[in-house]
Amino acid sequence: ESASELFIRSNRDFIQNMTEESVTSVFQPIVRLVDNRIVGYEALGRGLEPNMPRSPAEMFRRAAVFGMQANLSELLRRVAVKRVADSIE
Numbered sequence: 044e045s046a047s048e049l050f051i052r053s054n055r056d057f058i059q060n061m062t063e064e065s066v067t068s069v070f071q072p073i074v075r076l077v078d079n080r081i082v083g084y085e086a087l088g089r090g091l092e093p094n095m096p097r098s099p100a101e102m103f104r105r106a107a108v109f110g111m112q113a114n115l116s117e118l119l120r121r122v123a124v125k126r127v128a129d130s131i132e
Contacts, residue, residue: 068123086123
């Protein structure tokens with residue numbers, strides 16, 4: 044497989060993964076240093092599929108190739124909110 048074919052396949056896979064919402068969220072506690080109390084959580088997006096970058100920075104670099112940064116940002120927020128909603132039902 045040539046470099047250009049690999050690039051095309053990789054980008055096609057990325058768009059397909061975006062369409063299939065192949066991302067998840069992990070939640071990192073936000074801790075108040077004065078008393079080590081958890082005051083909230085930060086949702087961190089991660090890719091799920093082997094051909095989807097795990098790193099949010101890499102996902103956003105890939106999305107920038109297609110002008111899809113806003114789409115990715117919205118997808119990651121939607122998935123995070125759904126995970127929280129599912130956990131409290």
